[in-house]
Amino acid sequence: MARKVAILGATGTVGQRFIQILNGHPWFEISVLAASERSAGKAYEDACKWRLETPMPDSVRDMTVVNTALKDVRQADDVDFVFSALPGSVAGPIEEEFASEYPVISKASAHRMDSDVPLMIPEVNPEHIGLIEVQRKKRGWRGFISTDPNCSTIQLAITLKALMKFGVKKVIVSTMQALSGAGYPGVPSLDIIDNVIPYIPKEEEKMESETRKILGTFDGTEVHPADIVISASCHRVDVKDGHLEAVYVELEDKPAIDEVKAAFRDFIGEPQRLKLPTAPERPIIVRDEIDRPQPRLDRDAGRGMSVVVGRIREDPIMTIKYLCLGHNTVRGAAGAGVLSAELLFKKGIL
Known part of the structure; x- marks a missing residue:
């Protein structure tokens, strides 16, 4: 059964790459798109100026964008985990709020250097996944934060x-x-x-x-x-x-x-x-x-x-x-996040 995902920062450049890469994914299905208050309430095709070479997937065109807040995402649909494409300047507290309930795979810089947060490249340091259990015990979260590097x-x-x-x-x-x-x-x-x-x-x-x-x-x-x-x-x-x-x-x-x-x-x-x-x-x-x-x-x-x-x-x-x-926007951004999520799924963590 496919895991349902939310994308935070869905209208930005990295958010669009997440949508492109996840379109037709065998394991993951986009269920919620979240962005700023000015985009919330609009259909995704109206809220987003699509800037990638491939067309916007039909599966997301009519999805209603919700505000980037835990309660709004929770009310919008069932979600198993979250991809964060938020700017590093605002990501910190938002990702922590979501991690209290959901796993968060983050491209933002806010938590990369936290001592209990994995900074993952699946080919390089998969053993660092072990920090997730350390983090959960320390912070008392149901979810967790795992980050992708710069x-x-x-x-x-x-x-x-x-x-x-x-x-x-x-x-x-x-x-x-x-x-x-x-x-x-x-x-x-x-x-x-x-x-x-x-x-x-x-x-x-x-x-x-x-x-x-x-x-x-x-x-x-x-x-x-x-x-x-x-x-x-x-x-x-x-x-x-x-x-x-x-x-x-x-x-x-x-x-x-x-x-x-x-x-x-x-x-x-x-x-x-x-x-x-x-x-x-x-x-x-x-x-x-x-x-x-x-x-x-x-x-x-x-x-x-x-x-x-x-x-x-x-x-x-x-x-x-x-x-x-x-x-830089595939392996260096959204592709890195999706690959990390695939590894976590295969390891039974998502």
Whole structure:
């Protein structure tokens, strides 16, 4: 029997991606769409300016949007769990209210670094699911909050996980991040045309702290961050979708480049072993061409759920360097949330 889901922030860019990915999903069915007070009471097609390439699914066009409040969602329909696409600035107390009754899978930043909240990438740290029981006991909730990382963090952490067997010591990452990562309407056109903006608020701090938590060790009660030094520099560029990152890694071992490529190509996780519906066959795709990956050519690899790696080479200061590319609103946002929910469902937690 399909699990019924509510989407908070359903009219925004990430909310629309959730709807797109969940359309026809074998396990999950959208039952409630929630948004701000100005959208509440309207049919979804009237409340939402649809901005994705694929048409708005017919199944949601006539659904009445409700206010983003627990009582309104509860009254609208039966719900088994909630996807949150709320802005981080408002998500905190709203998600806590919902978590008192429902599981909440959140893309927002508000609770990512809470000590009892999983920061999940299903291929990387599925054992961190154990924090859910810790959280429930601590907070007395029937539900829980599980979070997905920042978009730029996800693709970095997936590639670093594949390298952990060589002993990751230090990481320097420089990002070239797509405009869609700023939401809609995003960056003003006169700021970004013929330009690169060398600052994204709080992005560097998120990459540095989130990656260490994701790659950390869960001891049954808490996560101990990975003993890795990470330095990030983040930049907004004139690309619609697809974050590109230049990554430099110091390793304890000195693997040959062919060994590094094999580690990337051979990497799989729980979603692949369990054959979860949204999981890509290969979490990491290696391109051998000298000029790949590129956002326009590679962001949709694995239906937008694969991370594409290329230009893997030795580095004279660190050990290796490479480029990685991820679709920031699919693997980096809604797709990550749906994949986390699929893993939790398969584990009997949803």
